[in-house]
Amino acid sequence: TPTPPKGFRSGFVGIVGRPNVGKSTLMNVMVGQKIAITSPIAQTTRNRLRGVMTLPDAQVIFVDTPGIHKPHHELGKVLVKNARIAINSVDVTLFVVDGTSGLGRGDLFIADILKRSEVPIVLGINKADLQPEPKAQMIDISYQALADENGWPLCKFSAVTETGLDSLKGQLVERLEVGPYYYPPDLVTDQPxxxxxxxxxxxxxxxxxxxxxxxxxxxxxxxxxxxxxxxxxxxxxxxxxxxxxxxxxxxxxxxxxxxxxxxxxxxxxxxxxxxxxxxxxxxxxxxxxxxxxxxxxxxxx
Ligand code: GDP
Ligand code: K
Ligand code: MG
CATH class of the missing domain: 3.30.300.20 (K homology (KH) domain)
Known part of the structure; x- marks a missing residue:
């Protein structure tokens, strides 16, 4: 891998959130290739999957995780355990919520886990393109309250129409330290x-x-x-x-x-x-x- 330019930042960003908020869709659009499968079904994502986004001044390694929910069988336990590991082994956590409805119990369950982690957190409202008017404002306020209460920065974007993503990238990169290329710049995933x-x-x-x-x-x-x-x-x-x-x-x-x-x-x-x-x-x-x-x-x- 090449020597990075001066001031180059790099690190790992864990993407967490309830099932179906668009975590995998977001990772795919960030790395520019479909490496994670997506569907309207919960538990589509079963493995921790890394997606590499290389920018001129930074390399962000996203760690996509299965949605966090209450496990019912051995597979479910493995999935939730892996999500918890992802939360504690990254440099920044991107907590994704669904902008089509307001803050709910599922989000609060995850927020409670995140409050106890040492890792900086960015709260991201996805599906901005699907927000119903005139409810959108009330929905945003519910997430803004959570962000304010915890001192988390808040971003709004759409992984499908690709709006708001530059500002999200900025928020994430800003929280990474100066570092090396962890992966070659042209690589998008560690998965075979x-x-x-x-x-x-x-x-x-x-x-x-x-x-x-x-x-x-x-x-x-x-x-x-x-x-x-x-x-x-x-x-x-x-x-x-x-x-x-x-x-x-x-x-x-x-x-x-x-x-x-x-x-x-x-x-x-x-x-x-x-x-x-x-x-x-x-x-x-x-x-x-x-x-x-x-x-x-x-x-x-
Ligand atoms: P995950 O379970 O959090 O990984 O969610 P997925 O990435 O599998 O997405 C769940 C569903 O939401 C899929 O049908 C996606 O196409 C859809 N989706 C994800 N992001 C957006 C978005 O920004 N806008 C819209 N309209 N749909 C989205
Ligand atoms: K899904
Ligand atoms: Mg997924």
Whole structure:
């Protein structure tokens, strides 16, 4: 990595908040590439994922986290534990809230955890583009009160329309110390391409299925073979029950075909080349309850 210019700042920014406030969407837009999957479903993000944003005068490493909520099973506990670790192992915490509604109990639960941390905090209101008039002002006031009470700076932005992001960047960089390039300037994530490929399949499962199927899915990329013309990807999707396997495959394979086509398109964008994707569906009972199986599937337990 190059020697940074004089006064260059760098460090780690943890993104925390309730599920669905737009943490992953924000990280993607900050680093300029889709490295984290997003969906309207809570618990879309399961791993701590780093996204690197390199500016002329700073390098910010974002740590995306699963939304903080009350855990119901072993996977849930692992997710919340990882979010807590993220809060305490960063230089700045960006606490993201949803601007379409005012401060709620879920936010206060997280605010209580953050108050006890030593790390500087920036409060960010996302989804500015969706704020309902004339309620917007009341909503902002509820967050302003939380910010004032704790001495946190407040920013408002939209990860989708990309408004207000420069000011957010400024607020974050200002709180970082002078430091080195932690990653090469052209790198956007520490995750291997394989991991993102698996996530892109899981994203399509989330978007195509409903109710109990989404949370019961884990994806493993078994093989990636690059040839001059095409990249062949072999994947296994694990579900917990036979019935879920049936749903995922669909009538005459129609559901799997739709998931495959959409995931393949996303992968082609990721690697900027042609992809052939083959996906198998397997039943692995109660994988979310088993710590050893969670570890096998790549979760940090
Ligand atoms: P996370 O659970 O906090 O990581 O949230 P996601 O990034 O997965 O986003 C949840 C949903 O909110 C997705 O459907 C996003 O497209 C949507 N979303 C995120 N940010 C914005 C935003 O600024 N404006 C709008 N309109 N939608 C957003
Ligand atoms: K989500
Ligand atoms: Mg997320």
């Amino acid at each position: 391409e394989r991991f993102i490929m698996g996530e892109l399949i899981r994203e399509q499962v989330l978007l195509h299925t409903r109710e109990e199927v989404p949370h019961s899915v884990a994806v493993v990329i078994e093989a990636v073979e690059e040839t001059p013309k095409i990249t062949n990807v072999l994947a296994t999707v694990y579900v917990e029950r036979k019935s879920q396997k049936g749903i995922l495959i669909g009538k005459k394979g129609s559901m799997m075909k739709a998931i495959n086509t959409a995931a393949r398109e996303q992968m082609q964008k990721l690697i900027a080349g042609k992809v052939y994707l083959e996906v198998f569906v397997k039943v692995q009972e109660r994988w979310r309850q088993s710590r050893s199986h969670l570890a096998e599937l790549g979760y940090r337990v």
